[in-house]
Each structure stands twice: as C-alpha cells, then as structure tokens.
Amino acid sequence: MATSEKKIGESKKPKSIRRNTYLNKKFKKKDKDHGIFCSCSLSPASSSTLCGSDCSCRIILSSCSSTCGCRCECTNKPFEKRRIKKMKRVQTEKCGDGIVADEDINAGEFIIEYVGEVINKKICEERLREMNHKEETNFYLCQVNSNMVIDATYKGNKSRYINHSCNPNAKMQKWVNDGEIRIAIFATRDIKKGDDVTYDYQ
Numbered sequence: 001m002a003t004s005e006k007k008i009g010e011s012k013k014p015k016s017i018r019r020n021t022y023l024n025k026k027f028k029k030k031d032k033d034h035g036i037f038c039s040c041s042l043s044p045a046s047s048s049t050l051c052g053s054d055c056s057c058r059i060i061l062s063s064c065s066s067t068c069g070c071r072c073e074c075t076n077k078p079f080e081k082r083r084i085k086k087m088k089r090v091q092t093e094k095c096g097d098g099i100v101a102d103e104d105i106n107a108g109e110f111i112i113e114y115v116g117e118v119i120n121k122k123i124c125e126e127r128l129r130e131m132n133h134k135e136e137t138n139f140y141l142c143q144v145n146s147n148m149v150i151d152a153t154y155k156g157n158k159s160r161y162i163n164h165s166c167n168p169n170a171k172m173q174k175w176v177n178d179g180e181i182r183i184a185i186f187a188t189r190d191i192k193k194g195d196d197v198t199y200d201y202q
C-alpha cells in the first residue's frame with residue numbers, strides 16, 4: 001500500500017488521546033509558578049462554589065494551580081481534572097460526523113478540551129499542502145497563535161467532531177493551565193440532551 005493511502009486511512013481513524021501531544025518537546029513551555037494564584041476559600045457566608053466567577057485565576061482564564069489557596073473542592077481545576085460532558089458522535093445530514101449532548105449542559109460549563117498534536121507553523125503548512133493534495137474536506141486544525149496549532153487530524157478526542165454554526169451553543173476559549181496554553185469548549189447557553197453541540201469556527 002502506498003504511504004499516501006495509509007495516511008488517508010489514519011485520518012479516518014484518529015488515535016484517541018486525553019492530552020495534547022507535542023511534536024517538538026522544546027515547544028512545550030511549562031511554567032508552574034506563573035505568578036497567578038487565588039486565595040478562594042469556602043466560608044459559611046460564601047456560596048457553595050469554590051473558585052467561581054470571582055476567582056482571580058478564572059477571571060484571567062487560568063486554571064488554579066498548587067500555588068493557590070483553594071483545595072480539592074476547587075471548580076477551576078486544570079482541564080484534565082474536570083469531567084468531560086457526556087456526548088455522542090453522530091452522522092449529520094450535511095456536515096459529516098457531528099456531536100450531540102448526551103446530558104443537559106448548563107450555560108458556562110466546561111464541555112471538553114480541544115486536544116491534538118501541537119505543531120508549529122511550518123509543519124502546519126506542510127500538512128495543509130498534503131491535505132490539499134489528497135483533496136481532504138474535513139479540517140481539524142485549531143490555530144492558537146502565530147506559531148502554534150493544535151491539529152486533531154491524526155490524534156484527538158470527541159471535540160474534533162464538533163461542527164461549526166453561526167448560531168452556536170458553545171465557544172472555544174484559550175486558557176492557561178500550569179503555564180501551558182490549552183483550548184477548551186464551554187457552553188454559551190443551556191444545552192439539552194440530544195441537542196447538537198456547535199461553536200463558531202471564526
């Protein structure tokens with residue numbers, strides 16, 4: 001079998017991963033002590049949610065870390081410690097595969113992290129040329145910054161099947177978890193079990 005044929009097969013059956021994988025380890029910037037921490041605590045007068053909307057880490061889209069004063073009740077944990085919402089992969093009429101919620105999801109809630117291979121601009125361009133050559137129509141690239149792309153073509157999780165909508169019920173957001181840039185999908189309004197989950201690719 002020709003190499004190009006094998007690669008097409010790979011893109012149809014991506015490897016399931018839970019965390020981003022870095023093609024170039026040097027690219028993985030980790031800075032545990034990034035100088036941001038909260039001192040949230042559960043006092044009898046406060047609400048039952050620890051590290052809610054007034055948590056200083058959450059406000060700047062950074063997950064809490066070991067530097068913070070909060071403990072295991074923290075609701076702003078790094079993505080890998082959060083529960084992924086129950087979702088099903090389905091065949092849609094016009095957009096290939098898609099994702100529907102398999103439980104009710106409240107506005108603002110974390111749905112899933114967008115994971116894949118972290119690649120740089122040069123590799124991204126090479127992969128795009130290859131995809132163009134193969135006349136691929138589905139793209140799984142998420143540009144994080146000028147030289148960082150998360151590519152879920154070959155490795156990813158259910159987030160890679162979430163389709164685009166101009167009237168979405170979710171959004172993609174760039175966060176920092178322990179100094180590492182991560183992307184996650186959050187509900188922008190209440191999503192009922194059985195609803196398509198979509199975000200605006202723009």
Ligand SMILES: C[S@@+](CC[C@H](N)C(=O)[O-])C[C@H]1O[C@@H](n2cnc3c(N)ncnc32)[C@H](O)[C@@H]1O
Binds near residue numbers: 137161
């Ligand atoms: C991240 S993938 C989403 C999952 C994809 N539908 C699949 O079958 O694997 C993005 C690709 O899905 C298709 N897609 C997503 N949203 C769409 C929409 N609203 N209309 C048409 N195609 C869409 C496009 O081919 C796009 O490149």
